[in-house]
Amino acid sequence: xxxxxxxxxxxxxxxxxxxxxxxxxxxxxxxxxxxxxxxxxxxxxxxxxxxxxxxxxxxxxxxxxxxxxxxxxxxxxxxxxxxxxxxxxxxxxxxxxxxxxxxxxxxxxxxxxxxxxxxxxxxxxxxxxxxxxxxxxxxxxxxxxxx
Numbered sequence: 001x002x003x004x005x006x007x008x009x010x011x012x013x014x015x016x017x018x019x020x021x022x023x024x025x026x027x028x029x030x031x032x033x034x035x036x037x038x039x040x041x042x043x044x045x046x047x048x049x050x051x052x053x054x055x056x057x058x059x060x061x062x063x064x065x066x067x068x069x070x071x072x073x074x075x076x077x078x079x080x081x082x083x084x085x086x087x088x089x090x091x092x093x094x095x096x097x098x099x100x101x102x103x104x105x106x107x108x109x110x111x112x113x114x115x116x117x118x119x120x121x122x123x124x125x126x127x128x129x130x131x132x133x134x135x136x137x138x139x140x141x142x143x144x145x146x147x
Contacts, residue, residue: 001031001111001118007041008112010062010088015114017058020046022106023118024094024127026139031109032121034142040087044119046099047078047092095130097123121146 001023003011014021023031026038045055052069059065064082072078078092093099097119106117119127125143128136 001027001109002038003027003041003111004087006085007088008114010041010082010085011111011114011116013058013062014043014055015116017054019054019058020048020051020099020103021090021117022102023111023116024091024124028119028124029139029143031107031118032124032143033146034139036139036142040081040089043088043090044094044099044102045090045092046103047072094119094127096126 022028022044023041024044025040025042026036027041029036030038045051049069052066052072055066059082062082063084066078066080080090082088082090094102102119102123103117105120105123107120108115108117110116121143125140128140131137
C-alpha cells in the first residue's frame with residue numbers, strides 16, 4: 001500500500017489524537033494484494049460524539065474542520081474531502097458493514113511508521129458488493145482470487 005507524504009501527515013494526526021478509523025477503498029484493496037492504482041486515501045471514521053471530538057482535534061493542525069456532532073445527530077453517511085489534503089476523504093459509514101464489526105475484524109499494519117487498521121478483506125468485499133461501479137466489481141473478482 002503506497003501512501004504519499006500528505007496522507008501520512010493525516011494518518012499521524014488521526015493516530016496522535018486517538019481517532020478511531022480504518023483504511024478502506026483502493027488503499028485497502030492494495031493492502032490485501034490487488035495492486036491497482038488508487039487515487040485517494042479513503043478512511044472510515046467511527047460516528048460517535050467522543051470520536052467526533054477527537055476528529056476535530058486531529059483536523060485542526062491540518063487546517064480542516066467538521067460540523068458540530070450535534071448538528072449531524074442521526075446522520076450516518078457523512079462524507080468529507082480534506083481541502084488542503086485533496087487525496088484524503090473520510091466517511092462515517094459503508095454499505096453492509098457496521099463500524100464496530102469492521103473495527104473488530106480489521107487488520108493492523110504499519111504504514112510509514114504509523115500503526116493503522118485496514119478493513120478486513122471479507123468486509124472490503126462485502127462493502128463493494130452493493131456498488132455498481134465496474135472498478136468495484138473488478139476489485140471483488142481480484143480479491144476473491146487472492147488467498
